[in-house]
Amino acid sequence: MVHDETKTAVSTATLPPPGICVTALQLRRKEQELSRQAAGELWTANDFVFTTRYGTPFEPRNFNRRFMDRTARAGIRRIRLHDTRHTCGSLLAPLDVHPRVAMQILRHSKIAVTMEVYTHVPSEATRRALRKLGKHLGKQDPK
Template structure:
């Protein structure tokens, strides 16, 4: 992770194999990737890095962290058990007063929000590390009702000749005449 440049490089994954958590290569070639980080994430990751260094110092000889470069670990440097991550995330949702979702659902939310903001499907696919745009768009994105409503409001404006987009004429040609 390069916090100066704001780039996260995904080189490994944590996977349970035979009851044991192991660091493994990502599932596919596309899963190994570089992702630009928004400034909010960089700030949070800097704080996480400082906390991890403090944990390492406090643990002393009991630090079990390795050179694997894990960003999030337990207080003694071991990988976080996925079940514990999910429990912690659920507690965080409750404290924040937001709807409970699975931690994995954050990938779907990210894809959908990027899509709503006009991000290109290929870019979303690359951020998520998918090998197929179809998987990204068919499984990972959803359209919220308020986005549908907003889009239909814009269609209504266009039909009434109230559009403010590039190339708008005075409305005298009428959209309905062209249909």
């Protein structure tokens, strides 16, 4: 496994996480501290948030398996870990988050990737947009 630097400085920029994420990270810190105490001198110190019980980074396949296990226990639809990025993009769109802001949150270098690959607009939103367009067009003065 290789731990490398991010591709660009923009990828490294800090974003303020939503409160629910802060709470989850605080809980993770407490869990990790308990693991560190239990591991004792076997603990490997690093700055990773998600580690094994000995502080080492998860192998990607093991992390994916843990993600699948947790989604099953939570009783939610199974998706790949990477699909959570698509979920984020799709949740930002109906909240009227500007596409450039969504692009920064998802750390894309091209707006086309954000809009064409990661943003899935639900059909109800499409219907609302068309109704809104129809109302706007109906208000135009005939010339």
